[in-house]
Amino acid sequence: MTSLNIDDAIWERIALGDKEAYAEAYRCYFQKFYNYGIKFSYDYTLIEDTVQETLLQIWENRQIISTIQYINTYYFSAFRNKLFGKIKQSQKQKTGYSTYEPEFSVEQVIIAQEIDEELKEKLHNAIADLTSRQREAIFLRFYEGLSFEEVAIVLGITTKATYKIVARAVEELRKLLVFDALLLVFLFSAQKI
Amino acid sequence: MEKLADFSQYDVLHFAVDSDFQEWVLRSVNDAYWKEVMVKHPNKKKEIEKARKLLQSIQFKEKFPSKEQIEQSLENTLAHIEKNKKQTRIYLYKKWWAVAALLIVLMGAGWVTWKAMFLHIPHNQSIIVKQRIQNDKAPGGDKAVLILADGTHIVLDSAGNGFLSQQGNTKITKLENGMLSYDDSGQKPNEVLYNSISTPRGGQYQISLPDGTKVWLNSLSSIRFPTQFVGTERKVEITGEVYFEVTHDATKPFVVQHENSLIHVLGTHFNINGYKDNGKTQVTLLEGIINVATDNRQITIKPAQQAAISDNGSISVSKDINIDEIMAWREGKFIFDKADIHAIMKMLSRWYDIDYEVIGNINNHFGGAISRNVPLSKVVQMLELTGGVRIRIEGDKIFVSSK
Numbered sequence: 001m002t003s004l005n006i007d008d009a010i011w012e013r014i015a016l017g018d019k020e021a022y023a024e025a026y027r028c029y030f031q032k033f034y035n036y037g038i039k040f041s042y043d044y045t046l047i048e049d050t051v052q053e054t055l056l057q058i059w060e061n062r063q064i065i066s067t068i069q070y071i072n073t074y075y076f077s078a079f080r081n082k083l084f085g086k087i088k089q090s091q092k093q094k095t096g097y098s099t100y101e102p103e104f105s106v107e108q109v110i111i112a113q114e115i116d117e118e119l120k121e122k123l124h125n126a127i128a129d130l131t132s133r134q135r136e137a138i139f140l141r142f143y144e145g146l147s148f149e150e151v152a153i154v155l156g157i158t159t160k161a162t163y164k165i166v167a168r169a170v171e172e173l174r175k176l177l178v179f180d181a182l183l184l185v186f187l188f189s190a191q192k193i
Numbered sequence: 194m195e196k197l198a199d200f201s202q203y204d205v206l207h208f209a210v211d212s213d214f215q216e217w218v219l220r221s222v223n224d225a226y227w228k229e230v231m232v233k234h235p236n237k238k239k240e241i242e243k244a245r246k247l248l249q250s251i252q253f254k255e256k257f258p259s260k261e262q263i264e265q266s267l268e269n270t271l272a273h274i275e276k277n278k279k280q281t282r283i284y285l286y287k288k289w290w291a292v293a294a295l296l297i298v299l300m301g302a303g304w305v306t307w308k309a310m311f312l313h314i315p316h317n318q319s320i321i322v323k324q325r326i327q328n329d330k331a332p333g334g335d336k337a338v339l340i341l342a343d344g345t346h347i348v349l350d351s352a353g354n355g356f357l358s359q360q361g362n363t364k365i366t367k368l369e370n371g372m373l374s375y376d377d378s379g380q381k382p383n384e385v386l387y388n389s390i391s392t393p394r395g396g397q398y399q400i401s402l403p404d405g406t407k408v409w410l411n412s413l414s415s416i417r418f419p420t421q422f423v424g425t426e427r428k429v430e431i432t433g434e435v436y437f438e439v440t441h442d443a444t445k446p447f448v449v450q451h452e453n454s455l456i457h458v459l460g461t462h463f464n465i466n467g468y469k470d471n472g473k474t475q476v477t478l479l480e481g482i483i484n485v486a487t488d489n490r491q492i493t494i495k496p497a498q499q500a501a502i503s504d505n506g507s508i509s510v511s512k513d514i515n516i517d518e519i520m521a522w523r524e525g526k527f528i529f530d531k532a533d534i535h536a537i538m539k540m541l542s543r544w545y546d547i548d549y550e551v552i553g554n555i556n557n558h559f560g561g562a563i564s565r566n567v568p569l570s571k572v573v574q575m576l577e578l579t580g581g582v583r584i585r586i587e588g589d590k591i592f593v594s595s596k
Contacts, residue, residue, distance in 0.1 A: 023267055030263045038256045048258070052266050059274055064348050110252045143253050145220055148212060156366070167210045174206055174247055 006072060014058065015065040022062075026055050032144070033079045039139065040102040041087050050086055054079040073150040076140075080154060104135040111173075126172050137165045200234050208244035218248045329586065330545040330569035333412055336396030339365075342386035342420070349390070349398060365420075385423055391415035392433075395546035397522075402429070405440040406447065411522050412543040413468070436464045436523050439481075454502045457484040464519060470539055474502040477519050525565050527572065531558040534582065534593060541591065545569045552594040557581055 006025045013021035030051055037047035054075060068074050084102050091100040111123045127135065133155065140151045141162075152162040200208075208214050216222035231238055258266075339347040349367070365388075390410065392398050398410045403421050410416060414433025428448045439447045441460025449456040451467045451474055461481020467474040476485055477499045484493050487506035494500050499514045521528035529537055537559055538549040544565060561575050573584045573591070585592040 019271065023271070026267050026270070027263055030266060031257050034258045035255055039253070048262070048266065052270060055266075056270055056273070059270075061350070067346075067348055108254045110254060111250050112252045138251060139253055142215065142219055142248065142251055145216075163210070167206075170209045170247065171206055173251065174209065 011065055011071055015062050017062065022059055025058065029055055029058075029075065033076075036076075036079070036139075036144075037083050039104050039108045039136070040083060043087075043090070046086055046090065047083065050079065050083045054082055070150055070153055073146065073153045076144075076146075076150075077154045077156075101132075103132040104139065106135070108139075109135060123173070123176050126176055130169050130172065131165075134165050134169045137162055138169050141166055200230060200237055203237060203240060205240045205243045205247065208241055209247050214244065215248060218245045330547055332566050332568065333395035333397060333544045333546065335398055337390050337392045337398035337410065340389045340391070342388060386420045387417055388420055389415055389417040393546070394543055402427075404442065404445075404447075407438040409436040409523055411435070431465060431467065433468055434464070434466045434522065436462075436520070438462045453487050453504070453506055454508075455486045457486065464523075466519070468539070468543075473504070475519075476500045476502070477514065477516070479516065479520070521562070522565070526562055527565055528562045529559045531560060533558060537576070538591065538593065541569065541572060547586075547589055547591055549591040549593065552592060555582060555593065555595050557595070 006028060010021045010025055014025060033051040033054060034047060037050060038044075041047060057078060058075060065071060087102045088100055091097070106124070106128045109127045111127070137151055137155065140146045140154060141148065146154065148162050148166070149159050151166075152159040155162065203211075213223065214227070217224065217227045227241075231241060234241075335350060337349045339349055341347070390398060390400060392410045392412055392414050394413050396410075396412055400408050400410075400416075402408060402418055404427055406427075408416055411434035414431065414435055416429055416431045416435060418429040422445065426446050426448050427442070428450065430450045432451070435449075437447075437449065437458070439458050439460050439462075443459060447458040447460070449458065449465065451465055454474060454476075456463075456465070456476060459481065461483055462479040463481070463483055464477045464479070465474065466477070476483070476494070478494050478496050480496055482493065482495065484491065485500045485502065485508060486492075487502060487508060489506045490508045492500055492508045492510060494510055497512070497514070497516060499511045499519075501509050501511060503509075515528075515530045518528045518530045518532075527537075527540065534551055534555045534557065538551060541547070542549050547569065559576060563572055563575050569586065569591075573586065576582060577584055581596050583594050583596050
């Protein structure tokens with residue numbers, strides 16, 4: 001599910017009122033946004049509603065498409081804003097508190113390495129130690145393939161800050177994976193004996 | 194990407210955070226280039242391999258909707274677009290009607306005795322109303338245009354956020370909550386640049402000025418302000434209706450200019466209703482203290498007081514005001530307290546982006562409260578129920594007549 005961003009030609013057609021182009025973008029973004037939304041909430045109905053609203057906005061705002069510099073990112077950010085607003089609202093209704101901030105769930109990150117349980121747990125802890133924002137930044141950068149600049153726009157922070165977030169996250173994981181490499185060497189030599 | 198960069202100083206982490214390297218590992222971009230790097234830097238093979246493993250080790254759970262789900266949603270949305278072609282905005286909220294119905298019931302008990310009203314309402318009232326509304330209107334929302342010093346127009350709405358523009362030393366960013374923020378990083382400006390933000394009919398917007406002052410614009414309103422406040426005062430110019438929460442700074446008074454009047458502020462919350470068709474400008478103070486001045490008069494008002502400035506520069510102060518009614522717009526509500534039909538229609542006209550015509554003389558006064566986030570038909574229904582008027586919506590116009 002990578003590089004599914006809509007190309008400029010499709011956007012141009014949408015701007016001119018082409019419904020087929022819109023349907024194409026709709027199918028692509030529906031998957032992307034849904035999969036993104038799940039990282040913050042398991043309320044599937046809420047996510048689907050938010051996706052649908054955001055996608056409708058693409059059609060309604062088609063006349064201004066040409067004025068938006070980073071159009072793909074624009075709607076990522078629009079979806080995120082809407083979703084966060086709704087999650088907060090539903091939390092407020094449930095608990096009465098308005099301070100809740102949606103979190104990029106730790107369970108959504110997988111470390112794909114064939115390693116033993118102990119190390120897996122350590123990695124899991126390392127990921128849990130990252131901030132929600134760090135996890136989200138690496139998701140947008142690595143999984144969605146957004147550039148550092150685009151990640152910055154979605155998260156509403158500077159490009160420099162985004163780069164730092166990703167670098168810090170990678171460094172944390174590297175520390176553990178170096179350990180992993182040593183462990184493998186050790187196991188290998190132990191077998192030999 | 195043609196020339197090979199110097200990778201001799203790169204360690205695992207350098208590779209792992211390199212944007213081009215990431216593109217190659219995760220999306221196979223420039224495969225030939227990176228293969229060449231490995232050939233040219235055989236001693237870096239290990240680092241590259243480790244960095245690649247590291248990036249590939251981070252993965253995310255995936256959950257996608259079914260094909261049927263997507264097609265169903267697309268079908269629904271296209272049907273909505275088709276059905277609401279004439280409308281500016283469409284409602285997909287599954288339960289919006291329930292919310293709207295609830296809000297109608299929220300009408301203030303003090304204004305109307307509900308029970309007495311109900312006895313006289315025929316059961317088919319709402320059906321009749323529906324027939325008279327051929328073109329319902331969706332409510333307004335967060336919409337505005339930002340005009341930069343160089344004349345660039347930037348459309349602001351509830352969507353995307355992030356960095357918008359850099360002007361001189363000042364950076365303009367759209368924050369997650371949709372607010373604009375001006376950050377001058379404490380630097381002294383070379384020249385003072387002016388920006389303005391204006392809302393259309395059916396729009397509203399909130400911004401935060403370079404000094405942290407918060408500003409709410411109602412529909413058809415504008416504010417002009419410098420990107421950095423230099424000099425001895427912080428001066429802005431407005432039109433329409435604007436609510437301020439001014440950041441306190443005793444050394445730099447905040448001054449609002451509206452047509453012929455100047456409002457001097459130290460740090461306080463106040464609302465200015467200066468729509469041209471009001472005939473006068475009303476400045477209502479919620480907190481703090483302000484000084485209102487025209488060419489020929491000057492007056493200081495206290496909280497819960499209102500200064501009314503007329504075109505000729507005279508000012509009168511009123512203490513008998515309904516703050517809830519005045520501030521309702523900022524709370525996302527319409528509140529009418531003994532309001533006359535023209536005042537109400539002007540408000541609806543601005544928020545629902547629609548013209549109106551009052552047929553004949555209507556001297557009734559209206560009371561009630563309703564959310565601003567409901568379609569026009571719901572507000573119309575409330576007015577008909579409480580005010581003894583008949584309302585039709587045809588094309589882009591509302592017609593009001595007495596019953």
